[in-house]
Amino acid sequence: MKYYSTNRRCPAVDLKTAVLQGLAPDGGLYMPEQLLVLRREFWTNWKEKSFAELSLEVLTPWLGDSVPGDELGIMVEDAFNFDVPLCQIEERVNVLELFGGPTCAFKDFAARLMARLVRYFVQQENHRLTILVATSGDTGSAVASGFLGVPDIDVVILYPRGKVSDIQERQLCGMGGNVAALRVEGTFDDCQALVKQAFVDQEIQAKRPLGSANSINIARLLPQMCYYFWAMARLGGKQPVVVSVPSGNFGNLTAGLMAQRMGLPVDRFVAATNNNDAVPRFLMTGEYKPLPSKATISNAMDVGNPSNFVRMLELFDHDAKAMAKVLSGYSFSDDATQSAIGDVFGRSGYVLDPHGAVGYLGLKTELQKRPDTVGIFLETAHPAKFAAVVEPCIGQAVEAPARLAQYLELEPKSTSLANDFQALKTFLLSS
Numbered sequence: 001m002k003y004y005s006t007n008r009r010c011p012a013v014d015l016k017t018a019v020l021q022g023l024a025p026d027g028g029l030y031m032p033e034q035l036l037v038l039r040r041e042f043w044t045n046w047k048e049k050s051f052a053e054l055s056l057e058v059l060t061p062w063l064g065d066s067v068p069g070d071e072l073g074i075m076v077e078d079a080f081n082f083d084v085p086l087c088q089i090e091e092r093v094n095v096l097e098l099f100g101g102p103t104c105a106f107k108d109f110a111a112r113l114m115a116r117l118v119r120y121f122v123q124q125e126n127h128r129l130t131i132l133v134a135t136s137g138d139t140g141s142a143v144a145s146g147f148l149g150v151p152d153i154d155v156v157i158l159y160p161r162g163k164v165s166d167i168q169e170r171q172l173c174g175m176g177g178n179v180a181a182l183r184v185e186g187t188f189d190d191c192q193a194l195v196k197q198a199f200v201d202q203e204i205q206a207k208r209p210l211g212s213a214n215s216i217n218i219a220r221l222l223p224q225m226c227y228y229f230w231a232m233a234r235l236g237g238k239q240p241v242v243v244s245v246p247s248g249n250f251g252n253l254t255a256g257l258m259a260q261r262m263g264l265p266v267d268r269f270v271a272a273t274n275n276n277d278a279v280p281r282f283l284m285t286g287e288y289k290p291l292p293s294k295a296t297i298s299n300a301m302d303v304g305n306p307s308n309f310v311r312m313l314e315l316f317d318h319d320a321k322a323m324a325k326v327l328s329g330y331s332f333s334d335d336a337t338q339s340a341i342g343d344v345f346g347r348s349g350y351v352l353d354p355h356g357a358v359g360y361l362g363l364k365t366e367l368q369k370r371p372d373t374v375g376i377f378l379e380t381a382h383p384a385k386f387a388a389v390v391e392p393c394i395g396q397a398v399e400a401p402a403r404l405a406q407y408l409e410l411e412p413k414s415t416s417l418a419n420d421f422q423a424l425k426t427f428l429l430s431s
């Protein structure tokens with residue numbers, strides 16, 4: 001499998017090159033040249049497979065010619081070593097809980113598999129690699145946790161000062177070791193712009209080769225296909241299925257759309273966003289007008305100009321109508337999100353986090369229009385990660401799982417960075 005750049009101004013490359021480069025040299029994002037459909041035999045017993053077995057089958061077509069099957073099998077088992085429950089919380093409403101990993105957010109799936117892949121590829125090279133990553137909250141900690149202590153790899157995280165939750169900041173800044181955290185005087189979009197600029201800077205790349213662990217990296221995207229298959233296998237009914245994905249940078253949803261192309265029988269997807277609604281507006285009007293990001297209570301989705309949108313366009317040959325045939329988009333205010341957290345808790349006792357609540361609202365909106373369907377929404381973080389938002393909505397405390405509580409003990413250590421490329425360059429070349 002070769003991966004081409006969405007800007008089409010550089011040659012297609014193999015998986016290893018795409019993963020180690022992150023962003024293509026022409027500034028585009030890598031996409032697979034073909035969209036592979038699973039063999040017919042896959043479907044005979046897919047519902048009996050374990051999460052790791054299913055994942056290995058789903059990933060082999062994309063990764064199999066770059067990583068030997070037994071190696072890939074070990075990576076997948078190792079990376080996906082936690083439960084992924086699908087629970088029904090209301091009639092026709094199922095939640096896929098994706099927060100079972102060490103940092104309690106769905107990004108653990110991709111970050112953990114990616115860390116193993118990158119380590120495998122870096123071992124074949126003879127230089128160190130610095131993983132440079134911008135985060136709106138959860139990416140940084142998942143990536144830091146995935147790469148912590150991996151030999152020959154350093155991690156540098158940029159996050160917007162004052163725009164991540166307390167526990168997120170402790171997770172980002174408390175790892176130490178080969179992980180450095182930079183708090184930037186700016187927004188997430190500023191952090192992302194700084195990172196993108198660093199990748200195309202020849203001097204930095206020559207002196208300190210950089211890799212990316214943002215969802216621009218194809219290695220972040222591919223692992224996220226697996227749990228869509230898992231969820232559909234658990235549901236097992238005959239009704240059409242709608243899957244609602246709370247979205248920011250749209251890597252998660254893009255992976256779902258790719259799973260659908262592989263043959264997964266999802267009827268329809270919902271792009272559910274907070275007030276950062278460039279994609280829902282596009283689906284409505286056919287015009288893409290990104291705006292600066294706005295701060296909301298679902299901060300991991302505060303993305304004004306989602307980087308994976310171009311990948312979604314590629315999947316549909318830049319045809320807005322074709323995209324709207326399988327994808328609906330809705331955005332929800334903070335007020336609506338808070339009410340949903342309270343209402344769902346009151347009705348079923350289920351505690352949503354603010355991101356999952358946006359996904360829930362998106363699903364409910366779509367289900368109303370499609371009475372013959374059942375739905376799944378993705379719960380992308382544990383509510384205890386956003387206790388300050390969730391607790392007032394439900395009127396009681398949310399207990400943090402032990403793996404999350406341990407971070408509260410950590411003293412956050414980070415370095416302040418001006419929102420200025422030269423400052424980042426100086427840091428990278430001198431530390």
Ligand SMILES: *Cc1c(COP(=O)(O)O)cnc(C)c1O
Nearest residue numbers: 138247248249250251252300380
């Ligand atoms: C990153 C994140 C999202 C958004 O995922 P994208 O792939 O960027 O759309 C949603 N919820 C949580 C909790 C996240 O950390």
